[in-house]
Amino acid sequence: MSRLQEFREVMNQIRMAWQEGHKAALLMLMNVQGSAYRLPGTKVMMAEDGRIFGTISGGCLESDLFGWAEKAMQSGEPRLQRYDLSESEVWSLGIGCKGSLEIGILPVDPQDRFWLQVDEALQREQSVSLIIEIINGSRALLTENEMVAREGDLLPEEVFRHARQRFARQTRAEVFVFEGRRFYIDVVKPSERLVVAGAGLDARPVVEMAARMGFSVTVLDPRSGFNTPEAFPAARQIVQSATEVDPAALSDSWWVIMNHHLERDQASLDLALRSDPKFIGVLGPLTRTEEMLVQIDRKLSSGPIHAPIGLDLGAETMDEVAMSIVSQLMAERNSRQALPLHGKSKIHA
Numbered sequence: 001m002s003r004l005q006e007f008r009e010v011m012n013q014i015r016m017a018w019q020e021g022h023k024a025a026l027l028m029l030m031n032v033q034g035s036a037y038r039l040p041g042t043k044v045m046m047a048e049d050g051r052i053f054g055t056i057s058g059g060c061l062e063s064d065l066f067g068w069a070e071k072a073m074q075s076g077e078p079r080l081q082r083y084d085l086s087e088s089e090v091w092s093l094g095i096g097c098k099g100s101l102e103i104g105i106l107p108v109d110p111q112d113r114f115w116l117q118v119d120e121a122l123q124r125e126q127s128v129s130l131i132i133e134i135i136n137g138s139r140a141l142l143t144e145n146e147m148v149a150r151e152g153d154l155l156p157e158e159v160f161r162h163a164r165q166r167f168a169r170q171t172r173a174e175v176f177v178f179e180g181r182r183f184y185i186d187v188v189k190p191s192e193r194l195v196v197a198g199a200g201l202d203a204r205p206v207v208e209m210a211a212r213m214g215f216s217v218t219v220l221d222p223r224s225g226f227n228t229p230e231a232f233p234a235a236r237q238i239v240q241s242a243t244e245v246d247p248a249a250l251s252d253s254w255w256v257i258m259n260h261h262l263e264r265d266q267a268s269l270d271l272a273l274r275s276d277p278k279f280i281g282v283l284g285p286l287t288r289t290e291e292m293l294v295q296i297d298r299k300l301s302s303g304p305i306h307a308p309i310g311l312d313l314g315a316e317t318m319d320e321v322a323m324s325i326v327s328q329l330m331a332e333r334n335s336r337q338a339l340p341l342h343g344k345s346k347i348h349a
Contacts, residue, residue, distance in 0.1 A: 002191040002214030003041055008122040010045045010054055015119065017047035018110040023073040024048070026106045026115075027065060029056050030080075030134065030184045031175045034099035041173030041186050048073050056103060065103065072105045078137030079105050102175075104184060106137060117141060117149040125190040129163040131155060132184045134175070159183050191216040192278075192333060195250065196235075197268035198259035199227035205322035206256060208234045213330055215254065220245065220268065242271055250275035254333075256309060256325060258283040266292040273303045279332055281309030281325065311338055 001009070010026065017024040029042040037058045044054035044062075046069040052062055061083060068081050084100045108115050118141055121128045129142040138152030142160065144167050158178050166187045173186035194210050196203050199221035207217050211234035218237040221227040227240050239245060255272040257280065259265045265282070269292055272280045280303055282289045289307035293299055300307070310324035311331070331338035 001212065004122065004125065004188050004190055005214055006054065007043050007188055008119075010043045011115075011119045011122055013045040013051070013053040014047075014108055014115075017045070017049070017051065020049075022047045022049045022051075024108050025069040025073050026108050027056065027069060028104045028106070028132075028173075028184065028186070029101060030104050030132075030173070031102040032099055033101075036099040036101055039172055040175075041188075056101075061101075061103075065105070069105050072107045076107050076109070078107065080134055081105055102134070104132060104134065104137075106132075112151065114139065114141065114149045114151040121148065122188070127167060127187070127189045129166065130184075130186045130188065131159060131163055134182045134184055155183070156181075159185070163187070193218065193250065193253040194329070195220055195253055195255045195272070197221065197255065197257045197264070197272075198261075198283075199223060199231065200258065200260055202318040202321060203258055204231060205319050206258070206325055207232050209322050209326040210256075210329060211235070213326055215329070221259065222264070242267060245271060247271060247275040250277070252276065252278050254279040254281075254329060256281045256283070256329075260284075262288075262292070266295055269293070270296045270298075273298060277303060279329070280305045281328065282307040283309055283325075306332075 014024040014026065024045060024047045027044040027046060029038055029040050032040055038056055042056055044052065044056055046052050046066055048070065052066065055062065065081065068079060072079050081103045118130070121141065121143070126143055131142065132139045133153065133155060136152065138155060140147055140155055141149040142163055156178055159176060162176050163185050166185065173184065176183045176185050192215050194215040195218045196207055197220045199219055203219065207219060211217050216236045217234065218239055219227055219232050219235045220239045220242065222240050224240055227238055229238055232238065253275060255277055257265050257268045257272065259268060269282065282305065286307050290300065309328060310321065311327050313320065313324045315321045315324040327338060
């Protein structure tokens with residue numbers, strides 16, 4: 001799932017704990033040095049009844065963290081938990097990552113309007129920036145245009161300026177230091193939109209996998225017998241007519257074109273190119289894509305066209321082909337080369 005989806009689901013779990021009368025805490029991985037299982041910005045919910053949603057360490061630290069979360073929930077005070085995984089801590093906690101982590105533990109009160117506003121912004125899928133002063137838990141929530149919530153001490157204007165600049169780029173959460181004070185800044189953006197043009201049987205695993213990887217998926221196909229919510233339960237939107245699609249509304253979208261029908265593929269390719277896309281992947285041989293481009297008076301250089309789509313995994317079955325396609329989408333989204341990790345000293349570098 002995307003970082004916004006993860007944050008939204010964590011807040012959903014916190015709300016459920018409240019409804020059942022339990023205290024809850026939000027844990028955020030604020031800083032990482034060296035090797036770690038997750039990146040800064042990772043969020044976890046812990047409730048006083050023992051419930052845990054999400055993971056920071058893959059299970060290595062969660063039981064120890066729960067003890068600290070209990071203390072924070074009881075006191076109502078935020079705390080910062082540091083793990084410097086030296087050899088002694090590695091053996092005592094059973095961890096082999098050998099990185100250092102800073103994890104913020106924030107008790108979340110249902111009467112605290114700040115967290116209710118965070119939840120509302122996430123439900124609306126707004127781009128938001130969460131700013132927390134690490135030493136005392138003072139916090140603010142920004143959209144691209146305004147500050148919508150604040151709790152605790154007033155934060156320096158320079159911190160707000162830095163946070164607003166980060167809206168322009170997709171970056172990891174970070175710790176920003178200003179005048180000796182440390183601020184956690186986490187910009188959370190809506191899920192990337194993916195249009196899958198084609199509702200054949202082989203599109204189903206593509207849609208399911210892509211949705212699980214955090215894409216907001218629209219399925220575009222005029223065939224009402226194929227393109228249904230029942231066939232694509234993971235899709236955010238089902239569209240059966242291209243006339244319903246405004247190319248301008250799809251700016252920066254990702255496209256996978258897999259109609260297995262020359263005219264529909266050609267029309268989808270034309271629509272995709274007119275939408276100012278981030279990525280267009282076309283299933284099938286390169287020569288077929290080149291022929292379609294000639295028909296619409298375009299070239300391979302006319303846009304971010306990838307044909308054939310997919311990584312060379314030796315895929316044959318529908319699920320294998322879907323894995324190949326979605327793996328390429330992930331690599332492109334994360335600006336990675338999709339090479340084996342073997343021999344790399346740092347996975348996330």
